[in-house]
Amino acid sequence: MEIVEPAQPAQPAAPRPVNNRSSDRIMEIVLYAVAVVLLVILIYPLYFIIIASFSDPASVANGQVWLFPRGFTLAGYQELLKHSNIWIGYRNTILYTVVGTAISLVVNISAAYALSRRDLVGRKYINIFFIFTMFFNGGLIPTFLTIKSFHLYDTFLVMVLPFSVAVYNIIVARTFFQNSLPEDLWEAAQIDGCGNLRYYVRVVLPLSKAVISVVALWTAVGLWNSYFNALIYLKDPKLHPLQLILRNILITNQMQSSMGTGEAAAVALRLANLMRYSVIIIATVPIMCMYPFVQKYFNQGVMIGAVKQ
Known part of the structure; x- marks a missing residue:
């Protein structure tokens, strides 16, 4: 008697491997x-x-x-370079940018580190005090009177000292210190006999090149492009920054072109419009040359304040 084996159920076909390479490429x-x-x-x-x-x-x-x-x-550049005070503006702007950035870094980075310390007495209320100034201020007239009372009006220091505190930069640097510097590092430094000031100078600052470079770049760009403070607080033309001098040159040329008539007025107007482009190049190229030197640290600082898992 022949034994018939029961038919085996058909095995399901193996799923074809999904090739995601083409979709990823697209x-x-x-x-x-x-x-x-x-x-x-x-x-x-x-x-x-x-x-x-x-x-x-x-x-x-x-x-x-x-x-x-x-x-x-080169008519636009030739017309601009006829004004010798442009070089005075360059000198003043470079000094304001260098000195102002240095003062701002000392003030803001130090304040940020102090606010990042958990053992700071009254830390919560000090933070609230700083943040409050981001939304409310005394206004232009009280600020002007305060600067005059401190004898800073029409001086070099008025461009670098009164406005050196930037609360936003302090918050960014404080977040970096809180997220990037472990508390164990401070405890190890204490065991080695390191005090607060020495720990800040010898340990914190060398490990904070990224945030220092980012804050320095932001501050330098702001100081380089600033003209409103000079317009309000500087009277001596020898102290005017480049931006204010270029602004005055453009306004003067626009007024001269509007006062003329006929073909001469049209030529003067076209030249005044051309000078606008030349002014932008003269005013922006020097500060743009800074970026390659801080690009590495700037890329590292992009993620400052990001949430770490």
């Missing part, structure tokens, strides 16, 4: 394309300002400048 191409488009959108305005500053004013006014300069000219 997504990568899309992301790179979007990044390139955004890069062009962000860079082109700066590029246009550069080529427009070397182009014929009539070509710029008629919208004929797109990718390359047309009617190459």
